Amino acid sequence: MSYIIDRRPNAKNKSAVNRQRFLERYRGHIKKAVSEAVGKRSITDLERGESIGIPTRDISEPSFHHGKGGRHEGVLPGNKEFSTGDSLPRPQGGAGGGGGGSASDSGEGQDEFVFQITQDEFLEFMFEDLELPYLVKRRLAGLDSFKYVRGGIVNQGIPARINIIRSLRAAHARRISLTGANRRKLRELEAELEEIMKLEPFQRDAHRVGELEAEIERLRGRILRVPFIDEFDLKYNFNVRRPNPTSSAVMFCLMDVSGSMTQHTKEIAKRFFLLLYLFLKRNYDRIEVVFIRHHTSAREVEEEEFFYSRETGGTIVSSALKLMKDIIRERYPVAEWNIYGAQASDGDNWNDDSPLCSKLLMDDIMPYLQYYAYVEITPRDHQALWQEYQKVQEAYDETFAMRQLVDIADIYPVFRDLFARRAA
Amino acid sequence: MRREPLSTCSDWSFELIEQYDREIGRIAHEKFGLDTYPNQIEVISAEQMMDAYASVGMPVGYHHWSYGKHFLSTEKRYRRGQMGLAYEIVINSNPCIAYLMEENTMMMQALVIAHASYGHNSFFKGNYLFRTWTDAESIIDYLVFARNYVSRCEERHGVRAVEDILDSCHALMNYGVDRYKRPHPISAEEEESRQREREEYLQQQINMLWRTIPQLDKKRGGKNQKYPRFPEEPQENLLYFIEKNAPLLESWQRELVRIVRKIAQYFYPQRQTQVMNEGWACFWHYTLINELYNEGLVTDGFMIEFLQSHTSVIQQPPYDSPYYSGINPYTLGFHMMQDLRRICENPTDEDRRFLPDVAGSDWRETMDFAMRNYKDESFIQQFLSPRVIRNLRLFCLLDDDDRSELSITAIHDEEGYRYVRQCLSEQYNLSFREPNIQVYSVDMRGDRSLTLHHVRHNRMPLQEEDSREVLRHLHRLWGFDIHLHSLQDDEVVQSLHMPEAEEDRETA
Numbered sequence: 001m002s003y004i005i006d007r008r009p010n011a012k013n014k015s016a017v018n019r020q021r022f023l024e025r026y027r028g029h030i031k032k033a034v035s036e037a038v039g040k041r042s043i044t045d046l047e048r049g050e051s052i053g054i055p056t057r058d059i060s061e062p063s064f065h066h067g068k069g070g071r072h073e074g075v076l077p078g079n080k081e082f083s084t085g086d087s088l089p090r091p092q093g094g095a096g097g098g099g100g101g102s103a104s105d106s107g108e109g110q111d112e113f114v115f116q117i118t119q120d121e122f123l124e125f126m127f128e129d130l131e132l133p134y135l136v137k138r139r140l141a142g143l144d145s146f147k148y149v150r151g152g153i154v155n156q157g158i159p160a161r162i163n164i165i166r167s168l169r170a171a172h173a174r175r176i177s178l179t180g181a182n183r184r185k186l187r188e189l190e191a192e193l194e195e196i197m198k199l200e201p202f203q204r205d206a207h208r209v210g211e212l213e214a215e216i217e218r219l220r221g222r223i224l225r226v227p228f229i230d231e232f233d234l235k236y237n238f239n240v241r242r243p244n245p246t247s248s249a250v251m252f253c254l255m256d257v258s259g260s261m262t263q264h265t266k267e268i269a270k271r272f273f274l275l276l277y278l279f280l281k282r283n284y285d286r287i288e289v290v291f292i293r294h295h296t297s298a299r300e301v302e303e304e305e306f307f308y309s310r311e312t313g314g315t316i317v318s319s320a321l322k323l324m325k326d327i328i329r330e331r332y333p334v335a336e337w338n339i340y341g342a343q344a345s346d347g348d349n350w351n352d353d354s355p356l357c358s359k360l361l362m363d364d365i366m367p368y369l370q371y372y373a374y375v376e377i378t379p380r381d382h383q384a385l386w387q388e389y390q391k392v393q394e395a396y397d398e399t400f401a402m403r404q405l406v407d408i409a410d411i412y413p414v415f416r417d418l419f420a421r422r423a424a
Numbered sequence: 425m426r427r428e429p430l431s432t433c434s435d436w437s438f439e440l441i442e443q444y445d446r447e448i449g450r451i452a453h454e455k456f457g458l459d460t461y462p463n464q465i466e467v468i469s470a471e472q473m474m475d476a477y478a479s480v481g482m483p484v485g486y487h488h489w490s491y492g493k494h495f496l497s498t499e500k501r502y503r504r505g506q507m508g509l510a511y512e513i514v515i516n517s518n519p520c521i522a523y524l525m526e527e528n529t530m531m532m533q534a535l536v537i538a539h540a541s542y543g544h545n546s547f548f549k550g551n552y553l554f555r556t557w558t559d560a561e562s563i564i565d566y567l568v569f570a571r572n573y574v575s576r577c578e579e580r581h582g583v584r585a586v587e588d589i590l591d592s593c594h595a596l597m598n599y600g601v602d603r604y605k606r607p608h609p610i611s612a613e614e615e616e617s618r619q620r621e622r623e624e625y626l627q628q629q630i631n632m633l634w635r636t637i638p639q640l641d642k643k644r645g646g647k648n649q650k651y652p653r654f655p656e657e658p659q660e661n662l663l664y665f666i667e668k669n670a671p672l673l674e675s676w677q678r679e680l681v682r683i684v685r686k687i688a689q690y691f692y693p694q695r696q697t698q699v700m701n702e703g704w705a706c707f708w709h710y711t712l713i714n715e716l717y718n719e720g721l722v723t724d725g726f727m728i729e730f731l732q733s734h735t736s737v738i739q740q741p742p743y744d745s746p747y748y749s750g751i752n753p754y755t756l757g758f759h760m761m762q763d764l765r766r767i768c769e770n771p772t773d774e775d776r777r778f779l780p781d782v783a784g785s786d787w788r789e790t791m792d793f794a795m796r797n798y799k800d801e802s803f804i805q806q807f808l809s810p811r812v813i814r815n816l817r818l819f820c821l822l823d824d825d826d827r828s829e830l831s832i833t834a835i836h837d838e839e840g841y842r843y844v845r846q847c848l849s850e851q852y853n854l855s856f857r858e859p860n861i862q863v864y865s866v867d868m869r870g871d872r873s874l875t876l877h878h879v880r881h882n883r884m885p886l887q888e889e890d891s892r893e894v895l896r897h898l899h900r901l902w903g904f905d906i907h908l909h910s911l912q913d914d915e916v917v918q919s920l921h922m923p924e925a926e927e928d929r930e931t932a
Contacts, residue, residue: 002445002463002541003519004438007472008526014475015495021583022492051500061490062595062893064859070884072823075848077751078742079819079835087829115496116503 023121029054030117034125035412049119053112123278148239157236166235174233179223186219248286249370250332251277254320254343258295259312261346265377268408269344270307272375275415276342284338290327294320296350300327317349317385318356325364334368341365341372349385358388366396374402375414429723434529441465441524444534445541451715452542457788458708460545461560462519465537473525474498476513483515484567486574486683488590514540516548516694518560531729534722538712543705550796551700553693562615563690569615570683577676589677592897593663593684598858600663600685601692623675658862658877662898663688665863671872672903681901696799696854703757704795706738707765710758740816759812760803764791767809774810778841782807800852808845810836820847825883856881861908873905874898880912888920895922 023030033052082088117125153166193212196204253273255266280287291306292298298319324341332339349357366372374389376382386402393400403414430443445465452458468476478495479485515521522540524533548554559566578586593600659665663685667678694701713730716722722730740755741747764782767775768790771783782790794807819835820843834840834847850856864877878886891908899906899922910918 002442002449002465004441004445004465005467006438007466007468007523010468010472014472015478015492017487018478018489018492019495020492021487021489021587022496025489025587059493060890060893061591062890062897063598064861064878064891064894065887066859066884067887068885069825070880071825071882072884073820073833073847073850073882074823075751075818075820075844075851076743077740077816077818078744078748079817080742080744082819082832082835084832084835084837084840086832088831090823090828090830113493113497115500 023117026054026059027125029058031125034122037122049117050122051114051116053114056113059113148241151238151240153235154238155232155235157238161236161239163235163237167229167233170235171229171233174230175226175228178226182219182223186216186223189216189219248288248336249280249284249338249340250288250290251280252290252292252324252327252339252341253306254292254294254324254341254345255306256295256315256317256345256348257293257311258315258348260315260348265346266307268377268405268411269375271408271411272344272405272415273342275411276340276373279415280340290324292320292323292327294323298323314350315345315348316353317345318353318360321357321360321365325360328365328368338370339368340370343372343374345374345376345385346378347376347380347383347385349383351384354384354388357385358392361389361392361400362395366392366400369399372396372400374400375405376402377405379406427720429726430721431530432723432725434531434729436528436530436533438467440530441467441533441537444530445537447716447719447721448534448538448542448712451712451719452538452546452708455715456708456711457792458542458546459549460520460542461517461549463537463541463545464519464521465524465541466521467524467526469526470502473513473523474502476523482567482687483517483521483564484571486571486590487578488594489587490591490594512536512540514544515563516544516554516558516560516690517563520545520548520560529729531726532733534716534726535709535713535730535733539705539709542712543708544701546708547697547701547704547795550792551693551697551799552797553696553799557693558690566615566686570687573619573679573683577680581676586680588900589680590684592900593681595894595897596662596666596901597684597688599861600661600688602661602664602689603855619679623679654866654868655863658864660862661685662861662863662876666898666901669866670902673901677901693799696801699753699757699760699800699852700795700798700803701757702754703759703761706734706754706758707761707791710734710762742817756812756816759815760807760809761791763809763812764794764807766811778810779807801849801854804845804852805849808848810841813841813844818844818848820844859884859886864909871905872903873907874902876906876908878908878910878918880910880917883912885918886910886920888918891920892922892924895920898922 030052033054034050037050153163189212193209193216196209196212255261255269255273257266277287277289289303291301291303293301293306293311294315294317295311295313296316296319300323320343328334328339361372376386382404389400389402393402405411405414430447431440445463449463452460474495476483477498478491485491513523520541522536522545524536528536548558548560554560574586574590655665655669663681666673667681667685670678670681673681713722713727717727738752738755738758740752741749765787767779767783768785768787771779775783794803798806813836817836820833820840822831822833824831834843836844860879860881861876862879864875867873867875886908895906895908906922908920908922909916910920
C-alpha cells in the first residue's frame with residue numbers, strides 16, 4: 001500500500017530561515033568580503049550577486065577526531081602493482097596516505113568556504129548602515145502634498161460631487177424600467193379608444209369608453225407618480241487621495257570638464273556618480289539624472305558625452321550651479337521631487353567665481369535640496385572653492401557634505417562616510 | 425508470461441508512478457517476500473530536494489545556522505554542476521517517506537521507488553539496530569516536538585542563547601549516543617508531558633548532587649581516596665551525562681541537550697549500517713527492475729538507461745584516481761550482496777571453504793538473516809568473500825609513524841583474504857574510527873572540574889586544535905573547568921585543559 005503525494009506546491013524555501021541565520025551569524029565576514037568586492041569590481045556591474053569566501057576555520061563545526069600520527073591501517077581498492085610486503089615512501093603532505101576513514105571525512109585542503117549571495121543581498125550588505133539623509137522624514141512630511149485623482153463613480157458622496165449626467169442617466173433608466181409595463185398598456189388602451197372614437201357616435205359603446213377613459217386616467221397617474229429623480233439615482237464622483245510622487249528623485253551630476261581634469265579623474269568621478277545612482281535607485285521608484293558639465297560655461301548633456309568628451313579652457317563653476325538652479329525651477333518642482341546634487345571637480349576654479357558659487361548654493365539651491373555632495377578629486381592642496389564650500393557646509397551642516405578623493409580605492413569609504421547613518 | 429510494457433516514453437505521470445509502484449510492490453512482496461512499512465512517495469522539486477539535503481534528511485528540523493551553511497554549499501555545488509542531486513532521500517519512519525525529484529525520468533522514478541521504498545524501507549523495518557534504537561512510528565512527531573520546543577525557547581530566551589547551546593551540543597553530537605543500553609520507545613505526547621515533569625524534577629535532583637558546599641581542599645591527592653569517584657563508572661554518552669549532571673544548565677537548556685542527543689541516537693544506526701543499507705537497497709533495485717524486465721513490463725530502452733544509472737552509482741574509482749574519495753559504500757555493499765546470493769545459488773569450492781554455513785543455502789533466507797542481524801563491521805567480518813576482494817582489488821596499507829615508509833600488509837591473494845577482511849571490518853567499526861572519549865570523573869568536592877579520558881587506539885593522537893574547540897563547547901555546557909587526558913597504555917601522553925592551564929600555555 002503506497003501513498004503518492006505531490007509536494008511540489010509546498011513552500012520551497014524551507015531552508016530560507018537557516019540560510020538567513022547563517023548570513024546573520026557571519027555578517028561581519030560577509031560585509032568585509034562585500035566591501036572588498038566593491039573595491040575590485042567595476043562599478044558598472046554592481047547589478048549581480050557575489051561569491052563570498054569565509055575562511056573555513058572560522059565557520060567549522062568542530063568535533064573530536066584523530067590527528068596525525070599513530071598507526072593507521074586502511075583498506076583501499078584498485079590495487080594494480082603492489083604485492084604483500086612492498087614498501088613505498090610516504091607521500092608528501094602528511095597522513096593522507098593512510099586512507100583511514102577519518103582522513104577522508106575531514107575535508108582538508110579547502111581553506112575557504114565559498115558561497116553565493118544574490119544581488120539583492122549584495123547591495124543590502126553594501127548599503128547597510130547607510131541611509132539617505134531625511135529620506136524618512138521627507139516621506140513622512142510628503143504626506144501633506146496629496147493629489148486627488150479620479151477613482152470612478154460611487155453611490156454615496158457629498159452634493160458638491162454629484163455627477164449630473166450619470167445621475168440623470170440613472171434616473172432615466174429607472175423611469176423606463178418602472179413604467180414600461182404601464183405605458184405599453186396605456187398605448188394599447190389609447191389605440192382601442194381611438195378605434196372606438198373613429199366609429200359614429202351612435203355605434204360607440206359608451207360604457208366601454210368610460211371604462212377606457214378611467215383606466216387611461218389611472219395609468220397616466222401611475223406613470224406620473226414615478227419620480228423624475230430619486231435618491232438612489234444620484235451618482236457621485238469619487239476621488240482618491242494619492243500622495244505626491246515623493247518616491248521620485250532627480251539627481252544632478254555636476255562635473256568640471258576643463259583641461260585640468262584628466263580621464264583618470266573623470267573615471268573616479270564616474271564611479272562616484274554611479275554609486276550614488278545605484279544607491280538612490282534602491283530608495284526611489286523613479287529616478288531622473290541630469291548631467292551638467294562645465295568649463296567656462298555649462299551645458300546639459302547626455303551621459304556618454306558627460307563622461308567621455310574633453311574640453312579645454314578655464315573653469316567657472318558657478319555657470320553649472322546657475323544652470324542647475326534654472327533646471328530645478330523649470331522641471332523639478334520641489335513639492336514633487338526629491339533633489340540630490342553631486343559635484344565632482346579637481347578643485348580648480350576662477351578665483352573670483354568661488355564666492356559666487358557659495359552664494360548661489362546657499363541662496364538658491366541648498367534650500368530645495370535633500371542632499372548635496374561635493375567631492376574634490378585631487379592630491380593637491382585645497383583652493384578657494386573648497387574654502388568657500390566650507391562656509392556652505394557650516395550653514396547646511398545636515399545636507400551638505402564634502403570630501404576629498406585621491407585614488408579610486410577611496411571612493412567607497414568616502415561614499416559610506418558621506419551617507420553614513422546619522423546618530424539620532 | 426510476457427506482458428505489455430507499462431510505459432514506452434521517458435516522461436512520468438502520477439498514474440504511471442502508481443502503476444510502477446504497484447508492480448514493483450507486487451514483485452517485492454509476493455515474489456521475494458520483502459517486509460516493508462507502508463510507503464509514502466512524495467514528488468518534490470530540485471529546490472525542495474536541496475532543502476531536504478541541507479537538513480540532513482530530516483523532514484522537519486529545528487532552525488540552525490549550520491543547516492543554512494549546508495544548504496549554501498549544496499546549492500553552490502549543484503548550480504555549478506559539480507554534483508548531481510541526491511539519488512534519493514528516504515526517511516526511516518512509518519509510513520516510510522521517499523522523495524522523488526520531478527526532474528527525473530520515469531526510469532529514475534522507478535529505480536528510486538525500488539531502491540528507497542522497497543530496499544531501504546525493508547532494511548529499516550528489519551535490521552536489528554533500527555528496530556532497537558529508532559522508533560519509526562513516532563520520529564516525525566518527535567521532530568515536530570523538537571522544532572516547536574526550539575522555537576519556543578528562541579522566543580523566550582533569544583535566538584543567540586539557543587544557538588550557543590545547540591552549537592555546543594552539535595560539537596558533541598557523536599558522543600551523544602548510547603552504544604549498548606537500549607531505550608524504550610515512547611510517543612510524542614508522552615514525550616511532551618514527560619518533558620514538563622523533567623523540567624520540574626531535574627533541577628531539584630541536580631541541586632541534590634551539588635548540595636554540599638565545596639570545601640577548599642588544597643591537597644588534591646587526598647580527596648579521591650576519601651570519597652567515591654563520580655561517576656562510578658566511565659560514561660561514554662557525554663551529552664547524556666551533561667543533561668543529567670551539568671550543574672549550571674537551566675532546564676530548557678537541558679531539554680535542548682536532550683533533543684540533540686535524541687536525534688543523534690536516531691541517526692546512529694544509519695552511521696553503523698551504511699554499507700549494508702546501501703548494498704541492500706542497490707541489490708533490490710537491481711533485482712526488482714530486472715524482474716520487471718523479465719516479465720516484459722519495461723522496454724529494452726528502459727533497461728539500458730537503468731543499467732547506465734546503476735553502474736554509475738556503484739562505480740568505484742581506484743585509490744590513485746583523482747576521483748577517489750574512500751570506498752564507495754554502494755559499490756562494496758552491492759557487490760557483497762550480489763555475491764552472497766551467488767554463494768547461495770552457485771557456490772564454488774573456495775566459497776565452501778570460506779563461508780561453509782552459507783554456501784548452498786536458500787539465498788532469500790540467508791540474505792534476510794544477514795540483513796536483520798548484522799551491522800557493517802560484523803557483516804563484512806562475516807560475509808566478505810574472496811571473490812569480492814579480488815573483484816575490487818582490495819589491499820591493506822599500513823601507515824605507522826614508527827616506520828619511515830608505508831607498507832602493503834595484505835593484498836587480494838590467498839594469504840591476504842582474511843587479513844583484508846579483518847582490516848576492512850575494523851575500518852567500519854565506529855568505535856575505532858572515532859576517538860574513544862569518556863567522562864572519567866568530576867571533582868565534586870573541589871573545583872567541580874570535569875575530567876575526560878581518551879583511550880588511544882593504535883597510538884592515534886587527538887587532533888589538538890579541533891579538540892580544543894570542542895572542549896570550549898563542553899566548557900560552556902558544564903560551566904566549570906574541563907580536563908582531557910589522552911591515555912596510551914594507561915599512561916597520560918597528551919593533556920588538554922579548558923580554560924587552558926598555565927603549564928599548558930608554557931609548553932605551547
